[in-house]
Amino acid sequence: MSRANSQKKKTSLKMLGLMITLVVVFFNAVAFNHARSMLIFTDNGIRTEKPEELGLREKTLVLIKGINVPRPKNEATPKLYGLSYEVYQINVTSEIILEGWLISHENSRGHILMFHGYATAKSSILPEAAALHEMGYDVFMVDFRGSGGSSLSQTSIGYYESDDVAASAQFVEKNFGWDNLVFYGQSMGSVAILKSVNDGKIHPSKIIIESVYDKTLSAVNNRFDSMNIPSFPSSYVLVFWGSIIEKFNGFTHNPLDYARSVQCPIMLMHGDSDPRATLDQARNVYVEIQSEKRLIVFENAVHESLYTSNPQKWNTEVLEFLDNNSG
Numbered sequence: 140m141s142r143a144n145s146q147k148k149k150t151s152l153k154m155l156g157l158m159i160t161l162v163v164v165f166f167n168a169v170a171f172n173h174a175r176s177m178l179i180f181t182d183n184g185i186r187t188e189k190p191e192e193l194g195l196r197e198k199t200l201v202l203i204k205g206i207n208v209p210r211p212k213n214e215a216t217p218k219l220y221g222l223s224y225e226v227y228q229i230n231v232t233s234e235i236i237l238e239g240w241l242i243s244h245e246n247s248r249g250h251i252l253m254f255h256g257y258a259t260a261k262s263s264i265l266p267e268a269a270a271l272h273e274m275g276y277d278v279f280m281v282d283f284r285g286s287g288g289s290s291l292s293q294t295s296i297g298y299y300e301s302d303d304v305a306a307s308a309q310f311v312e313k314n315f316g317w318d319n320l321v322f323y324g325q326s327m328g329s330v331a332i333l334k335s336v337n338d339g340k341i342h343p344s345k346i347i348i349e350s351v352y353d354k355t356l357s358a359v360n361n362r363f364d365s366m367n368i369p370s371f372p373s374s375y376v377l378v379f380w381g382s383i384i385e386k387f388n389g390f391t392h393n394p395l396d397y398a399r400s401v402q403c404p405i406m407l408m409h410g411d412s413d414p415r416a417t418l419d420q421a422r423n424v425y426v427e428i429q430s431e432k433r434l435i436v437f438e439n440a441v442h443e444s445l446y447t448s449n450p451q452k453w454n455t456e457v458l459e460f461l462d463n464n465s466g
Contacts, residue, residue, distance in 0.1 A: 167376060169203055174381040176205030179293045180258070180285060184209055190365035191414065198366050211286040213262040217242050220269040227314075231284070231306040238288030239307065240280045241315075242268060248275040249461070250317040252307055254328030255280075256350070257296060260287030264325060267446045267453075274458055277317070281307045283331070295385045296355065297330030298392050304331050305340035319344040321461070326350045326416065326442070333397035346405040347457065349445050352416035353395040353423040365414050398424045404431040406460045410440025410448065433460065 187206035188197070217224040222242050229237040240261060251271050255263050261280040268278045282289040283300045294300070304322070311317040322343045324332045329348035335341045352358045359377050363370035382389040405428060409421040418436065425434045435456045440448040 167380070170373065170376040171380040171384075173202070173205040174377050175384055176207065178295070178381060178384055180208050180210035182210065182292075186258075190362055193366065198368070201366075202368070208258050210292050211258055211260040213260045213282070213287045215262045215265055216240070217265065217268065220265060222269060222272060226288075227310070229281070229303075229306050229310045231302055234290065235284050235303075236290045237284065237303055237307065238282045239310070240278075242272050242278040242280070244272055244275055244277050246275065247277045249319065249321060250277045250279070250311065250315075251321040251323055252304075252311065253278060253280045254300075254304060254307075254322070254324040254331060255283065255286070256324075256326030256328055257294065258286075262287070263444075264323075266444060267323070267325075270446060270450070270454055271323070271457070274454075274461065276321075276461075277315075279307065279311055279315075283328075294327070295387070296358075296381075296389075296392070297327045297334060297394075298385065298387050300327065300331035301334035301338060301340070304335040305338075308335075308341045321345045321347065323347045324349070325444075326352075330392075330394050330397075333394050333401070334392075337397035337400040339400075343403050345403055345461070346401065347408070347460065348405070349408045350410065350413060350416050350442055351394050351407065351421055351424055353420040354393040355389045357420050358416065361415050361417065395424050395427055398427040399429065401428050401430050404460070404463065406433040406435060406456070408435045408437065408445050408453070408456065410437045410443065410445060412439055413442045415442035 184207045186209055187201060193201060217240060225241045227239045227241060229239055231237060253264055253268055255261050261282045264280065268280055272278050281303065283303050284291045285294045308320060320343055322332045322341065326349065329351040332346060332348060336343065356374060356378055359374040360370040363374055378389040407421055407425055409418055411418050422434065425432060437445045437448050437452065446453040
């Protein structure tokens, strides 16, 4: 091989190496931005539509720029359901202050703490709160950090929110004298409850969770699947950068593992058509639970309020579970 050809080959290899490096850097920059946009809420703008509702152009823009998630606000209060309520503040730390709504029942049968899902606020679970109050229960609804009336503007998909669950439990025990607490959570709220149990910070008498996924990686995979885009390796890189941003290991932040610590009766409710947290993933969590357990499946329900999907079934299953004295 001539010296000229050898030099040409070296130049080509350098160019190839540079191109690969640029692609890797660009890919990671996009993944970082996407992870950041999912975890840190914006001050304004229109929330990005659901993945399956996006057209090709919108999908491309989302993949490059990330999603836009405005800081969740409470869109209503218990007054919408004719319920009186009191507002309380819970100090998790000096910088993290949560807002809670207390809906008391004159002839209370028990006490339920309620926690909302990702990128929503406590007003999103008002229908369930009204139903539980109608059953005879005191209800305490909490805005996670970053949502509604609470401080901050970011989320950790249930990781640090588990401290919010624990702080809320301590608050009602100290200020209201509540015991034998029932915990209710939707999606991310479910994850936060399970992690708080796993960490030994709460000791529920019963747990009701809806729309739970088994692993953080699974939840991210589901989003790519909803966009008909291959999840590998994008989901792994996304979880990696999310871990860097939030300073915890997202690959080990898994409800499936936390579920093994549950020692009280627990009911899982899930939609059989949920694209965000599949029924198989909920079953994976269910299998790991060693205590008394139930899995209630709602037909044709997606990642939504299961009460709204089928109020009669929801009321029947929840009331039966709460009335069971095994807890």
